[in-house]
Amino acid sequence: MRTRDLSELAVRNLREAVLRNSLTTLGVAVGVASLVAMLSLGVGLQTLASQRLTRSGLFDAVFVTSQRNFRGPRQPPPPDSAAKRESRALDDDARQQLSKLSNVTEVYPQIRFVTDVRYAGKSESTSVLGLPDSSRSSGAFEGMTGKYFSSPTAEEAILQIEFAKLLTDQPASLVGKDLTLRYAERAALSKDADDEALLDAMMGSGKPGGISPGGISIVPREKTLRIVGITESDPSAGIGGFGGARIYLPLKTAEQLHVAQPDDLQAFLSGNPAKPSYMAMTVRVRSPKEVPQVEAAIKQLGFATFSLLDATKSLRLVFTVFDLFLGLFGSLTVASLGIINTLVMAILERRREIGILKALGATDRDVRSLFFAEAGAMGLFGGVFGVTLGWLIGSALTWGTTIYLHRQNLPGVKISYVPWWLALSAIAFAIVVSLVAGLYPASRAARLNPVEALRYE
Amino acid sequence: MPNAPMLIQAESVSREYRLGETVIRAVDAVSLRIAQGEFLALLGSSGSGKSTLLSMMAGLDRPTSGAIRVRERNLAELEADELARYRRETVGMVFQSFNLLPRMTLEENVELPLRLAEVDRSDRQSRVGEALERVGLAARRQHRPSELSGGEQQRGALARALVNRPAILFADEPTGNLDSANGEQILLLLKEIQDSLGMTIIMVTHERPLAERFANRIAQLSDGRLVSDGAQR
Numbered sequence: 077m078r079t080r081d082l083s084e085l086a087v088r089n090l091r092e093a094v095l096r097n098s099l100t101t102l103g104v105a106v107g108v109a110s111l112v113a114m115l116s117l118g119v120g121l122q123t124l125a126s127q128r129l130t131r132s133g134l135f136d137a138v139f140v141t142s143q144r145n146f147r148g149p150r151q152p153p154p155p156d157s158a159a160k161r162e163s164r165a166l167d168d169d170a171r172q173q174l175s176k177l178s179n180v181t182e183v184y185p186q187i188r189f190v191t192d193v194r195y196a197g198k199s200e201s202t203s204v205l206g207l208p209d210s211s212r213s214s215g216a217f218e219g220m221t222g223k224y225f226s227s228p229t230a231e232e233a234i235l236q237i238e239f240a241k242l243l244t245d246q247p248a249s250l251v252g253k254d255l256t257l258r259y260a261e262r263a264a265l266s267k268d269a270d271d272e273a274l275l276d277a278m279m280g281s282g283k284p285g286g287i288s289p290g291g292i293s294i295v296p297r298e299k300t301l302r303i304v305g306i307t308e309s310d311p312s313a314g315i316g317g318f319g320g321a322r323i324y325l326p327l328k329t330a331e332q333l334h335v336a337q338p339d340d341l342q343a344f345l346s347g348n349p350a351k352p353s354y355m356a357m358t359v360r361v362r363s364p365k366e367v368p369q370v371e372a373a374i375k376q377l378g379f380a381t382f383s384l385l386d387a388t389k390s391l392r393l394v395f396t397v398f399d400l401f402l403g404l405f406g407s408l409t410v411a412s413l414g415i416i417n418t419l420v421m422a423i424l425e426r427r428r429e430i431g432i433l434k435a436l437g438a439t440d441r442d443v444r445s446l447f448f449a450e451a452g453a454m455g456l457f458g459g460v461f462g463v464t465l466g467w468l469i470g471s472a473l474t475w476g477t478t479i480y481l482h483r484q485n486l487p488g489v490k491i492s493y494v495p496w497w498l499a500l501s502a503i504a505f506a507i508v509v510s511l512v513a514g515l516y517p518a519s520r521a522a523r524l525n526p527v528e529a530l531r532y533e
Numbered sequence: 534m535p536n537a538p539m540l541i542q543a544e545s546v547s548r549e550y551r552l553g554e555t556v557i558r559a560v561d562a563v564s565l566r567i568a569q570g571e572f573l574a575l576l577g578s579s580g581s582g583k584s585t586l587l588s589m590m591a592g593l594d595r596p597t598s599g600a601i602r603v604r605e606r607n608l609a610e611l612e613a614d615e616l617a618r619y620r621r622e623t624v625g626m627v628f629q630s631f632n633l634l635p636r637m638t639l640e641e642n643v644e645l646p647l648r649l650a651e652v653d654r655s656d657r658q659s660r661v662g663e664a665l666e667r668v669g670l671a672a673r674r675q676h677r678p679s680e681l682s683g684g685e686q687q688r689g690a691l692a693r694a695l696v697n698r699p700a701i702l703f704a705d706e707p708t709g710n711l712d713s714a715n716g717e718q719i720l721l722l723l724k725e726i727q728d729s730l731g732m733t734i735i736m737v738t739h740e741r742p743l744a745e746r747f748a749n750r751i752a753q754l755s756d757g758r759l760v761s762d763g764a765q766r
Binding site: 077078081085088089092093428429431432433434435436437438439440441442525526527530 | 588591593594613614617618620621622624626628632634636637645646648649650651693697
């Protein structure tokens, strides 16, 4: 039988048994809708999580430390060949070198120091962290009272709310006010005699013990900063944070303070005090998939690295398994069983019709194709209807969640997302499942003995 | 029809069915030769094996043993697709219960064999019209079977059997579900078709008077065996 005739007959059969076929198509649609709704939740949550994590900068960042850091006196050197490589300082030369690596978009040092904060006659000790300008888009400052730094070199500060509460009962009132930081500035000294005189001048009467010409000087300084924001989140927590900071400055502002860092003493002892070095640097990579390659390159340069890439792999695996599980449940069980049931019932109901078709000269292939075409058509209609229904369910869930979050004074989120590939895949999947489900009924119909089929009442 | 070429030869045809341990022989070593253009009535009581023999000659069933040759081709040896082609191109069938598809109009029912035979769409309408004209149902082409009387349904089934211009028409108790007037009308049609088209007609019936009146040969079966075979006139 020609394809056009086959299609006409299939559509006619579907149209004639409209109730039964509509219910089956609805069964397919419900299966596909549950598949689409659940997968759209999976995709939506994955997208949401990915967006948040990407914006947090945790998964496209490599944290670099000098290999000589963080090794206790009794700890043996690492077993790999890294120990044989040169143990390098994490200084500005290293920063330049790291920023030239391919796929690296940003390199910045961890500038963190302890300070004494003075505000309205109060004095509080806390830690300060320099933030690169890219922190602006990290999402960590969403919902902040006030605003982000006006420029990368602004003499401004953002306070963590818990610290702000130490300064005043009404933290929001701090925005626009000034506070003063007291900190220890480092400066390199040459071996010139003039420097000794300078040292005397800086330190007043008497030379400080342990500081010698050709070394470094530690000088107490003060800096007044304008408070521009109060944040509830803690952007420095977690990896690379090394403990939460309570005051945030623009990174360049923090660098210009030349605050004494823990590695300065090591630099002094190694005889190269003129070059400041850092405890750690953060290397941002173009995309998370480039992280392993960049990490390897950094290790080749003689630094220690750490990234959260493995965590993203686990996350993706979890979402994939989650999606697969939802997909299997949503479609295979509901849709295919419904189709098999309907088509098997259709064979019983249409036994005589099959017998007539065979008596009139239909081949087994004609009968099989007819049932197959009907199953495929039900899959197509059910798939399209199911995708629409699934999208509506997902949208309703997003709508409900948004209303709930708004009532909790939280911003709304899109928890359901139906990308084009999901819609097309779901329709294709519905057709394939329908065809597979129609395999058995169709071959059973094709095998039917015409004499027995014609005898059937 | 002594000079007509031989069309169907059944050679010691048997058909057995197995019901658990019991073997039922529905047709038992029947041999029959049917010439082209004959109107043969297979006569017998219920369970005599006449419908089973007809099914095998029509290519709907296969013999357990023996051979059925149509134009020298043994139907028992044909592949399923070849047998379907034989049914499609050589055979037309009329059943006791009409067997029109209830969801289709009369016109669509008659067109069905043309779809299966992949006849061009441009030819279909004229052939359907011609077949319906022959059985006097041209005005009822848009009606569904449920809107037709029994006699009209059987005439519609006859039009469907004729539309592919088959060489042999098999009719299985064509008057079984009809009153005598309608039954007679159908048999008159069959006779007219035989006379005008030279078609070979093999009809199963249990009504001897009808067989004697319309067929030119009667073969009688009893318990699966051929008990008599003779020309009428």
